[in-house]
Amino acid sequence: MDEIRVLCVDDEEELVSAWVERLQMRSIEAEGVTNGQDAIKRVKEKKFDVVILDIKMPGIGGFEIMKLIKNEDPDLPVILITGHQCQDEENEGLIAGSFECLVKPVDIEILVEKIMKAVKS
Amino acid sequence: MEKNILKNPKFRYQRLWIFSMLIMCVVSLTPLIILTFTNYYQYEEVHTVEFTHQVTQLLSGTKQNLEFFLRERISALSFIINEKSFDELADKKKLRNLLSNLKSSFDGFIDLGLIDSRGNHLSYVGPYELLGKNYKDQEWFEEVTLQGNFVSDVFMGFRKFPHIVIAVKHEIENGDFYVLRATLNTDILNDKIHSLMYWPQSDAFLINNEGTLQTSSRFYGKILEKYPLQIPPFAPNAVVKPQHDAEGNTNIVGYAYIQQSPFILIVNKQSVDYMANLFKIRNRLMWFLGISIIFILLVIFGSTTFFVKLLRKSELRQAKALHDMEYTNKMASIGRLAAGVAHEINNPLAIINEKAGLLKDFASLKPDFNYKDKVLQGVDSILKSVDRCSVITHRLLGFAKRMDIITEVIDLELLLKEVTGFLEREANLHNINIDFHFTEDLPCIHSDRGQLQQVFLNILTNAYYAVKQGGKIDIYAKKLDRDEVEITIADTGVGISEEHLEHIFEPFYTTKGKYGTGLGLSITYGIVQKLGGSISVKSKLGEGTKFSVHLPIRSKDF
Numbered sequence: 064m065d066e067i068r069v070l071c072v073d074d075e076e077e078l079v080s081a082w083v084e085r086l087q088m089r090s091i092e093a094e095g096v097t098n099g100q101d102a103i104k105r106v107k108e109k110k111f112d113v114v115i116l117d118i119k120m121p122g123i124g125g126f127e128i129m130k131l132i133k134n135e136d137p138d139l140p141v142i143l144i145t146g147h148q149c150q151d152e153e154n155e156g157l158i159a160g161s162f163e164c165l166v167k168p169v170d171i172e173i174l175v176e177k178i179m180k181a182v183k184s
Numbered sequence: 185m186e187k188n189i190l191k192n193p194k195f196r197y198q199r200l201w202i203f204s205m206l207i208m209c210v211v212s213l214t215p216l217i218i219l220t221f222t223n224y225y226q227y228e229e230v231h232t233v234e235f236t237h238q239v240t241q242l243l244s245g246t247k248q249n250l251e252f253f254l255r256e257r258i259s260a261l262s263f264i265i266n267e268k269s270f271d272e273l274a275d276k277k278k279l280r281n282l283l284s285n286l287k288s289s290f291d292g293f294i295d296l297g298l299i300d301s302r303g304n305h306l307s308y309v310g311p312y313e314l315l316g317k318n319y320k321d322q323e324w325f326e327e328v329t330l331q332g333n334f335v336s337d338v339f340m341g342f343r344k345f346p347h348i349v350i351a352v353k354h355e356i357e358n359g360d361f362y363v364l365r366a367t368l369n370t371d372i373l374n375d376k377i378h379s380l381m382y383w384p385q386s387d388a389f390l391i392n393n394e395g396t397l398q399t400s401s402r403f404y405g406k407i408l409e410k411y412p413l414q415i416p417p418f419a420p421n422a423v424v425k426p427q428h429d430a431e432g433n434t435n436i437v438g439y440a441y442i443q444q445s446p447f448i449l450i451v452n453k454q455s456v457d458y459m460a461n462l463f464k465i466r467n468r469l470m471w472f473l474g475i476s477i478i479f480i481l482l483v484i485f486g487s488t489t490f491f492v493k494l495l496r497k498s499e500l501r502q503a504k505a506l507h508d509m510e511y512t513n514k515m516a517s518i519g520r521l522a523a524g525v526a527h528e529i530n531n532p533l534a535i536i537n538e539k540a541g542l543l544k545d546f547a548s549l550k551p552d553f554n555y556k557d558k559v560l561q562g563v564d565s566i567l568k569s570v571d572r573c574s575v576i577t578h579r580l581l582g583f584a585k586r587m588d589i590i591t592e593v594i595d596l597e598l599l600l601k602e603v604t605g606f607l608e609r610e611a612n613l614h615n616i617n618i619d620f621h622f623t624e625d626l627p628c629i630h631s632d633r634g635q636l637q638q639v640f641l642n643i644l645t646n647a648y649y650a651v652k653q654g655g656k657i658d659i660y661a662k663k664l665d666r667d668e669v670e671i672t673i674a675d676t677g678v679g680i681s682e683e684h685l686e687h688i689f690e691p692f693y694t695t696k697g698k699y700g701t702g703l704g705l706s707i708t709y710g711i712v713q714k715l716g717g718s719i720s721v722k723s724k725l726g727e728g729t730k731f732s733v734h735l736p737i738r739s740k741d742f
Binding site for chain 2: 075077078081082084085088119144146147148166167168169170171
């Protein structure tokens with residue numbers, strides 16, 4: 064099986080770097096960006112299997128980024144990560160458009176499991 | 185003002201009740217009492233006029249009767265003295281015949297006598313020995329000499345027996361005169377005035393113009409005794425008027441001067457006669473007034489109590505709704521604050537989690553190195569702490585959910601354990617033992633998770649407060665026959681007195697003094713109602729308290 068390519072997007076650089084390193088240790092080709100523009104740019108440049116995306120970010124927010132990503136590649140699964148809650152009625156429709164929504168802090172094994180599921184889907 | 189109302193609601197409603205009662209009593213009873221008394225006094229007036237009229241008529245009739253009686257007898261004597269000569273009258277035999285004829289035609293005559301101008305009794309027929317008596321110095325003789333005829337008052341005279349004298353004078357041509365004199369029985373006067381005495385407590389009698397009783401009186405003495413009261417002033421017709429005596433009784437007193445005689449006819453109707461009808465009416469009116477007052481008071485009491493209670497309930501409901509709203513807003517604000525805090529903490533927590541995880545990954549993947557175990561132990565400790573923090577932030581986020589009802593399928597067992605989990609630290613601190621008793625057939629229910637958490641959290645917080653150190657709390661949950669579940673939370677705490685138990689679900693009612701808001705159980709009550717369920721409480725002082733919550737299995741249309 065080809066190596067799984069994951070793009071991690073969060074404004075917290077420390078978090079992104081830790082995710083990238085830990086996923087790489089689990090044989091996942093991961094790379095990270097800390098803002099929306101870079102994320103869209105990377106998606107345009109490279110084919111990813113899964114995008115891990117923080118909802119609340121300065122500048123372009125998570126939902127906007129997800130929309131732009133879906134414009135580029137409608138089949139690319141997005142796992143949303145939030146420091147708030149996933150049962151948010153205001154953004155119910157947007158959350159439904161993602162593959163999964165997880166609340167921080169996320170256990171790495173659960174994250175890997177969700178990535179695998181997303182890839183298989 | 186509103187604060188005072190809430191502080192002393194009982195006093196306020198009591199005052200309102202008393203005020204309403206007084207106003208309604210005054211407004212409804214005053215006209216009734218005034219009307220009743222006015223009615224009574226009007227009746228009394230009419231009754232007095234009627235009674236006075238009745239007495240006046242009787243008195244006038246008797247006066248005419250007496251006047252006619254005397255006039256008739258004077259006329260009879262005048263006829264005899266004019267018709268018969270002196271000699272005929274001086275003849276005792278003829279005089280006897282005349283007396284006999286008089287007696288057969290007119291009642292009351294006792295004797296008949298002829299007296300010359302010097303007062304000598306020349307001829308006499310009658311039961312007494314009066315022949316030869318001289319009347320020159322007697323008052324009646326002087327009167328008849330002057331006036332031509334005369335009716336005396338009652339006097340004893342030579343007979344030593346009360347009698348009336350009537351006399352007529354006849355003048356002859358030589359300027360001399362003689363007098364025909366007759367005596368009348370006083371019994372006849374009694375008979376004449378008897379008709380005025382048909383009331384049991386009435387008195388009718390004659391007095392002369394000097395105030396001596398001419399017939400016996402029921403109240404003022406016997407014949408020829410002195411009449412104790414003032415002689416009434418002269419009036420040509422009968423006079424009747426009500427008179428109040430010293431004891432406050434009203435008597436009807438009437439008098440009439442009898443013409444051509446010294447007699448004054450007096451009638452006195454005592455209050456008993458006069459008042460008898462009035463008493464009857466007064467008693468009837470008093471009964472009517474009494475029954476009306478009792479009836480009105482009962483209606484006023486009932487309606488005032490009902491409306492004040494209604495007002496109290498309505499105001500309580502309003503206050504509760506207002507404070508429900510305030511509480512909801514407060515909870516929503518706390519929820520938003522908690523969500524913000526949780527979110528801000530979750531980000532650094534995620535970094536700690538990932539960095540510690542990374543360290544663990546490194547340590548796990550590298551071959552053995554010095555202190556590898558201690559590093560791994562340290563990292564695990566960090567990860568466990570992160571987990572604990574994460575549980576707390578997730579709970580805080582749970583509170584941030586909106587306050588409207590969101591129906592979802594709820595496992596009560598899990599929910600109750602989750603709620604007790606919130607208070608775990610408190611339970612451990614006070615060594616409180618919590619036991620769960622769930623029946624196997626306990627179904628999942630359709631309800632609002634957040635609201636139910638609130639309900640059980642409120643009840644459990646009270647239970648914790650009540651049991652203090654080393655107590656026990658039992659939580660039961662079972663399915664009931666109808667489509668309901670029953671959750672019972674029983675503690676072994678201090679219990680609640682009956683007096684407090686009545687008010688426990690009222691807003692602002694607290695037994696915790698400054699530590700309680702008095703809102704917890706009222707909010708709980710409101711939520712349970714909103715969820716289509718019901719809540720009840722049983723308690724015994726010193727033994728504990730048991731709250732039972734009934735919830736529908738299927739959500740109702742909220």
